[in-house]
Amino acid sequence: EELGKLGVWVRMHYIYPYPHVADVIPLMAEGKILPYLDIPFQHASPQVLKNMRRPAHGEKTLDRIRGWREICPDLAIRSTFIVGFPGETDDDFEMLLDWLDEAKIDRAGCFKYEPVRGARSNDLGLEQVPQEIKEARWHRFMQRQQKISATQLARKIGKRLPVLIDEAHDTSAKGRTKYDAPEIDGSVHIQSRRPLRAGDVVTVKIDRADAYDLYGSAV
Template identity: 60%
Template sequence: MAEGKILPYLDIPLQHASPRILKLMKRPGSVDRQLACIKQWREICPELTLRSTFIVGFPGETEEDFQMLLDFLKEARLDRVGCFKYSPVEGADANALPDQVPEEVKEERWNRFMQLQQQISAERLQEKVGREILVIIDEVDEEGAIGRSMADAPEIDGAVYLNGETNVKPGDILRVKVEHADEYDLWGSRV
């Protein structure tokens, strides 16, 4: 990956950071080991984009468990994150677990999680302002072009907006200077 032969993007379904909840989910994993891996990967490949998905409100999740998840997010500083509120799935063992989390608590935790991750994502994207990146164009209209960088999976991650760039077509790859960032997206101009 660090030598340019593989896209520097890893999607790792971490799901949670509380050892107790991970055990209830029947998922292996040690938070310390995960954080050590993240650190090592970023040292080897600084341009690496890390994405993961998490579940809040899993049966038995306490405020302490949830706080462990928020603490993990702060330390891991993942680039892209998806978060889902637990909901029963037909045939899943978790349906029978005690201490089901009320819907309003799931919603409140999801909002807190997303608010924290939006802040982290905005900070990570802000680091790209002033840098040049490669962008593949997905669509073009009268206002400009929309594309993706190597850090943006189609339909789930952010986009790169090129206002006024209409003389391109889908599939073109452009070198773009990043001029602005928000929580999810970048804006730039062709170099």
């Protein structure tokens, strides 16, 4: 709660999906911290999560996400995932895609598993996923997530949102909403009849969106 008194945009990054996350959601709903969570879910299959030694279960996580959004409908969620972890089956991967459809994560990154010297996963005795299958799964994941992200961003069309300006030019600027962390999330591309300055927070009417960015006009 003290973070809300700083007068700056505060986001929660790299939070594990434990039950105590629910304690900060009301603060987001009250506007004390930004309605943004960066949680590395990594996968949805219980078996893959167990092999990863991750403290989560796909179904329980979906229930938590629904609960968070009931309290704070404005909540934006970013996450990262891994495909091709040793032992990942076709069924495991399909479960991950189905989970994405249910969870409607706003922003997601995906990595192909690569063995690292000294990693515990090397000692699990699990079958390695062939590289070509990792590639195919990665592409399918990204295609699915692009559609989800585009749908989530399209809901902002017509809204007026506060945007923090990162770059400003004569009649245009680029910035971020409270739903976008610097460097890893999307941007808002702004047209303006008045000069804007980096560091300003301006109201922008969103006119259109794609899978990553928003486009609008300063009002």
